[in-house]
Amino acid sequence: MRGYSSTKDQDSVISVQTPEGISFEVHPAGIMVRLCAFLLDGTIQGILYLILAVLFAMFFQNIGTWIMLLAFFILNWFYHVLFELFNNGMSPGKMVMGLRVLSSNGSPVQPGASLIRNLLRFADSFFYLYLIGLLSISISSGFRRLGDIAAGTLVVYRFEQFTSPLYTAKNSGEPRLEIHHIHTLSYQEKQAILSFTHRYPLLGPLRAHEIAQPFVAELDRSQKDNAAAFLISLAEKVQG
Amino acid sequence: MKQEVFIQKRKESWDRFEASLENDKLKKNASWFPKAFRELTQDLNITKSQAFNPALIERLNRLVLEGNQRLYGQHNWSIRNFLDFVVLDFPRTVRKRWKGILASQLLFYGLSTFFAILVTQQASSIYEIIPTVQIEQIEEMYNPDSPHYLTPREVSSDADMFGFYIYNNISIAFRTFAGGILAGIGSLLLLAYNAVFLGSVAGHVINKGYTDTFFPFIIGHSSFELSAIILSGYAGLCLGFSFFIPGNIRRSTAVGRTAKQIIPLISGTALMLLIAAAIEAFWSSRHELGELVRLSVGIGLWVLLILYILLSGRKARHV
Numbered sequence: 001m002r003g004y005s006s007t008k009d010q011d012s013v014i015s016v017q018t019p020e021g022i023s024f025e026v027h028p029a030g031i032m033v034r035l036c037a038f039l040l041d042g043t044i045q046g047i048l049y050l051i052l053a054v055l056f057a058m059f060f061q062n063i064g065t066w067i068m069l070l071a072f073f074i075l076n077w078f079y080h081v082l083f084e085l086f087n088n089g090m091s092p093g094k095m096v097m098g099l100r101v102l103s104s105n106g107s108p109v110q111p112g113a114s115l116i117r118n119l120l121r122f123a124d125s126f127f128y129l130y131l132i133g134l135l136s137i138s139i140s141s142g143f144r145r146l147g148d149i150a151a152g153t154l155v156v157y158r159f160e161q162f163t164s165p166l167y168t169a170k171n172s173g174e175p176r177l178e179i180h181h182i183h184t185l186s187y188q189e190k191q192a193i194l195s196f197t198h199r200y201p202l203l204g205p206l207r208a209h210e211i212a213q214p215f216v217a218e219l220d221r222s223q224k225d226n227a228a229a230f231l232i233s234l235a236e237k238v239q240g
Numbered sequence: 241m242k243q244e245v246f247i248q249k250r251k252e253s254w255d256r257f258e259a260s261l262e263n264d265k266l267k268k269n270a271s272w273f274p275k276a277f278r279e280l281t282q283d284l285n286i287t288k289s290q291a292f293n294p295a296l297i298e299r300l301n302r303l304v305l306e307g308n309q310r311l312y313g314q315h316n317w318s319i320r321n322f323l324d325f326v327v328l329d330f331p332r333t334v335r336k337r338w339k340g341i342l343a344s345q346l347l348f349y350g351l352s353t354f355f356a357i358l359v360t361q362q363a364s365s366i367y368e369i370i371p372t373v374q375i376e377q378i379e380e381m382y383n384p385d386s387p388h389y390l391t392p393r394e395v396s397s398d399a400d401m402f403g404f405y406i407y408n409n410i411s412i413a414f415r416t417f418a419g420g421i422l423a424g425i426g427s428l429l430l431l432a433y434n435a436v437f438l439g440s441v442a443g444h445v446i447n448k449g450y451t452d453t454f455f456p457f458i459i460g461h462s463s464f465e466l467s468a469i470i471l472s473g474y475a476g477l478c479l480g481f482s483f484f485i486p487g488n489i490r491r492s493t494a495v496g497r498t499a500k501q502i503i504p505l506i507s508g509t510a511l512m513l514l515i516a517a518a519i520e521a522f523w524s525s526r527h528e529l530g531e532l533v534r535l536s537v538g539i540g541l542w543v544l545l546i547l548y549i550l551l552s553g554r555k556a557r558h559v
Contacts, residue, residue, distance in 0.1 A: 019312075022281040024304045066403030073407040077414060088309055106305075108313035112503035119506065120479075122418035123426065132422070140492070146421055149492045150479060150499040159302045187291040194294050 014142055014154065016106030026106065026156040028142040029099050031134065034155055040093030045079055077118065084114045090158075098159065104142070104152045113151035120147035173205070174229035179237055197235040200228070243292045250283055254303065261306050277307045328553040330508040333501070334471070335549070337478075344474040348431055348466070352439030359443025366444045369436060378441055382450040382457070398521045405517035409465065413472040413509050420476015421495075423484055427476035434469055456531045459538025460524040463545045464516035468509045475502040475509070 012030075015023045049072065056068040074082075083091040089101035089109050101109050101117075109117075124133030124145045133145040142154050185193070192215075200208055205228065212227035223230040257276050260269045269276075284300040287293075334341060359366050366375060412430070419426015445454040478498050486494035519541075526534070 018281060018304070018308055020278055020281040022285050022304075024284065024301050024308075026305065064397065064399050064403075066397075066399040066401075069400070069403030069407045073403075073410065076407075076411070085315060088313065100309075102309075106308060108309050111315065112500065112507075115506070116499045116503060119414050120418050120421060122415050123421045126419075126422060126426075144492075150421065150495045152492075152496045152499075158305075191294045 012142065014104075014156075016104075018106060024106070026102065026154065028144075029097075029155045029157055030143050031137050033097050033099060033157075034137070034143070037091070037093040037097040037099055040096055041080070041091050042093075044092050045075060048075055048079075080118045080121075081111075081114045084109050084118075085111055094155070098157055099155055100158050102154050102156050104154055109151075109153055113153055117147040117151035117153055120150055123147070174232055175226065177223070177226060177229050177233040179230075179233055193231055193235045197232050200232065243290075243296075246286065246292070247296070250279075253279065254283070254300070257303055257307065261303070261310060273307075274311060277304075277311055280304055280307060325504065325507065326511070329504045330511075331549050331552040333504045334508075337474075337505075340478065341471065341474050344431070344470050344477070345467075348435045348470050348473075351432060351435035352442070355436050355439030356443040356446075359440050360446050363444075363447050366440050366447075369440045375444065378444070379448065379450075382445055382453045383448075384450065384453050398525075401525075402517055402521035405520050406514065409517060410510055410513045413469055413513055414506075416469060417472040417476040417479075417506055417509070420473070420478070420480040421483055422480065424477045424480035427473040427480065431470065431473040438466075452531060453527075456534040456538070457524050459535055460541060461516040461519040462538070463542040464512045464519065467545065468512035468516065471505055471512075472509045475505045478502050 012028055013025050014028060015025055017023045052068060052071050052075070056065065080091050084101050087095075090099070094100060101114070103109050103113060124130060124136065124147055126132050136145045136149065137143050140149060142148075144154065148154065196208075196212065203211070208228040212231045213224060216227040216230050217224050220230070253276055257273075257280060260273065280300065281304055284297070284304050287297045287300055355369070359369075370378075412434075416427050416430040419430060442454070445451060479495060479502070482494040482498035483491060523537075524534070
């Protein structure tokens with residue numbers, strides 16, 4: 001039976017329904033990516049603090065320290081909230097790492113939820129160790145920390161980070177092979193080949209060959225030695 | 241429908257959709273965008289059910305995600321919404337949860353009264369509660385003979401104090417709130433600490449006879465500040481309770497529901513502390529106005545606050 005089969009059983013993929021009556025998939029982001037985004041955001045916040053402090057040191061005769069204190073307060077508690085609400089759910093750190101904040105039903109994050117999520121950052125970071133946040137992310141479905149659970153939000157990947165098969169075919173360093181024989185591939189096989197070329201840049205030639213070989217041996221025995229190149233050329237053809 | 245024909249037909253619409261997402265010229269495309277989005281969702285359906293190229297499905301999936309965000313992500317900030325919050329949502333939420341809030345207040349004021357009485361009866365006990373350095377600072381602050389009597393802290397201007405109070409007090413309230421999800425322990429600890437501190441300082445001030453400087457000073461903003469801290473502690477306790485005792489629904493659902501209900505409380509807390517900071521910075525230290533004026537205004541503010549909570553938004557608004 002033909003049909004789109006997702007990798008729901010292996011990957012952590014969440015399906016969300018839209019009001020239009022269709023569903024699309026989001027991929028929640030795990031600990032390491034979120035940690036990177038968080039560290040980036042922390043660095044940016046630190047830089048902003050410095051800039052503000054310097055600015056006010058230069059001009060404080062005219063302006064007064066109360067604006068600086070106000071700015072520090074907003075920077076401390078509302079940095080993430082403002083970006084989440086006015087920048088499509090993306091703080092600068094998340095933008096760099098390709099993440100965004102969504103509410104669990106796929107709709108954009110609401111102001112109240114954003115507030116709760118960021119206020120509870122203090123709970124997740126209890127004693128600055130972030131153990132509670134890490135525990136929560138590890139245990140919950142969808143990699144949520146306590147703030148996400150309370151606010152009903154998810155941190156998801158904005159787009160697949162993998163390269164396109166055409167790019168891989170040009171830049172992989174594998175020889176381009178002419179595919180003469182027409183292979184009839186099932187949908188799952190097509191998906192597998194495309195995923196392989198997506199991941200090729202991360203695999204390295206040896207590992208790619210190791211993965212490709214059993215599959216190619218079944219498809220076309222003559223190409224066993226150039227398994228990875230064969231699959232990439234095939235993928236280029238499949239993608240059209 | 242064959243894949244090539246399908247792509248040929250729809251490609252232009254998808255490219256235009258993607259371009260409008262990136263360039264953010266939504267205003268120009270305002271009438272076309274929703275229709276294009278609906279068509280896009282149908283395209284995604286078709287590609288999935290016909291098992292077309294997975295790369296194509298991925299692209300359409302991403303476009304639907306981004307389009308969904310843009311279409312439904314418009315926020316609606318207006319003065320009317322803000323007024324609705326102040327007049328209706330906040331007082332009604334407080335009244336709805338009055339039992340829990342009353343319990344938190346009893347806890348807070350009970351603790352502070354106990355410690356105030358303790359310190360007045362046993363003057364030396366203050367030194368076991370608060371560090372000596374801090375006690376000396378407080379004495380210096382409220383001693384009428386002290387030369388720095390008019391400027392309670394090192395910072396001199398009122399506006400600077402305003403900024404400081406905002407930074408300090410609202411941060412404390414937010415932390416009190418956030419600590420609550422950890423089985424309520426964070427909230428309870430912070431509430432208890434504040435109550436004990438307040439009561440002990442009050443008792444000590446009475447012992448030392450600085451009542452004429454202390455009470456007129458605090459009476460102005462105390463209504464807003466104390467109520468706000470207690471509210472934030474209560475909100476935190478609600479979160480912690482729903483997390484650890486969810487009843488017969490999932491934990492995440494329980495916390496999510498409670499969080500939605502107490503968002504008005506925490507927003508109201510921030511607003512109240514803003515007002516308290518303004519009062520504390522610009523009004524409370526005006527010693528030249530005399531004690532009677534400040535005491536009466538302070539008591540008046542208490543009465544106003546209580547009336548506001550009790551009465552505001554009781555009548556249903558007729559549109």
